[in-house]
Amino acid sequence: MKQFIRKLRGLFNRLFGSKREIRLGIYGEPNTGKTTIANKISMDWLGEPVGVVSEMPHTTRMIQKKEHVEVKAGNKTLNMNLLDMPGLATQVDYKQFLKYKRLPSNPGSNVSFSDLSVSALKKIAKNKEIKLTAKAKKATILKKVKAEVKDSELSALAKELKIKIKAKKITGKYVQSEAKTLAEEATKAIIEAIKWLDNVDNVIVMMDSTKDPLTQVNIMLLGNLEAKGIPVVICANKTDLPKAKPAAIKDAFPQHPVVEISALKGTNLDELYSTIAGQVA
Numbered sequence: 001m002k003q004f005i006r007k008l009r010g011l012f013n014r015l016f017g018s019k020r021e022i023r024l025g026i027y028g029e030p031n032t033g034k035t036t037i038a039n040k041i042s043m044d045w046l047g048e049p050v051g052v053v054s055e056m057p058h059t060t061r062m063i064q065k066k067e068h069v070e071v072k073a074g075n076k077t078l079n080m081n082l083l084d085m086p087g088l089a090t091q092v093d094y095k096q097f098l099k100y101k102r103l104p105s106n107p108g109s110n111v112s113f114s115d116l117s118v119s120a121l122k123k124i125a126k127n128k129e130i131k132l133t134a135k136a137k138k139a140t141i142l143k144k145v146k147a148e149v150k151d152s153e154l155s156a157l158a159k160e161l162k163i164k165i166k167a168k169k170i171t172g173k174y175v176q177s178e179a180k181t182l183a184e185e186a187t188k189a190i191i192e193a194i195k196w197l198d199n200v201d202n203v204i205v206m207m208d209s210t211k212d213p214l215t216q217v218n219i220m221l222l223g224n225l226e227a228k229g230i231p232v233v234i235c236a237n238k239t240d241l242p243k244a245k246p247a248a249i250k251d252a253f254p255q256h257p258v259v260e261i262s263a264l265k266g267t268n269l270d271e272l273y274s275t276i277a278g279q280v281a
Ligand SMILES: Nc1nc2c(ncn2[C@@H]2O[C@H](COP(=O)(O)OP(=O)(O)O)[C@@H](O)[C@H]2O)c(=O)[nH]1
Pocket: 029, 030, 031, 032, 033, 034, 035, 036, 037, 052, 053, 054, 055, 057, 058, 059, 060, 087, 206, 237, 238, 239, 240, 241, 261, 262, 263, 264, 265
């Protein structure tokens, strides 16, 4: 059914020259360079980054979107919504986070209740028409606000109310309780990313060419995409590194186009764009 709708859409676009935007999901294992490529594309064509690049796995814990990215691919124009996905993994061990230093928070992008000052909490309370006594303490205000505002709403609400969030200081490594929270968030994010497979038109599967491509994640991901009939381009990334073996990726997945790139250096992106353009109906 989805394939049929896709075909119909393609026909419609050819007939009426519609500038339909494709939703391009960027999937793959952690640390393969998904955020780097999303940022590179977005910076080159919009002048704005999408998200934080980091050597720590599972840094992208929420789906990050960049809308209306217009990219020239030969004589075609690709209109895309970029969806930078959290890294997929078959298991998330909290202990892996313990060796990393705390990341500087990206102010405003992912606000948590602990970031809010009393005056910020009062602003939200006022907006949500939560009644507070004049003498209410921070803990009480926080409790009442938490009862009315979901975690997932908080970032947008803070932005709407122009609440300023200070970047947290980077101090030392993550402690166990933080690592457990990160692992829990990463696991939820993976589930969310998989659900989003139903909302994307095209997919880039990022792979690190210095690593063995025949992993459970890659096999399951590609199997899923094939079953759903979603067009895939595999990016053999990090070809700037001496250990890179992009040929191993081509051997492993001959049924899909493989484009050798360096997201970091911006190498061979034209081929990536034209391969995607060729798959857009
Ligand atoms: N050498 C090299 N490093 C890269 C390349 N692309 C990404 N990286 C690095 O790989 C790490 C993970 O990148 P990131 O984009 O956060 O990966 P993500 O977890 O898939 O979003 C970072 O240290 C990046 O600088 C590349 O093409 N070449």
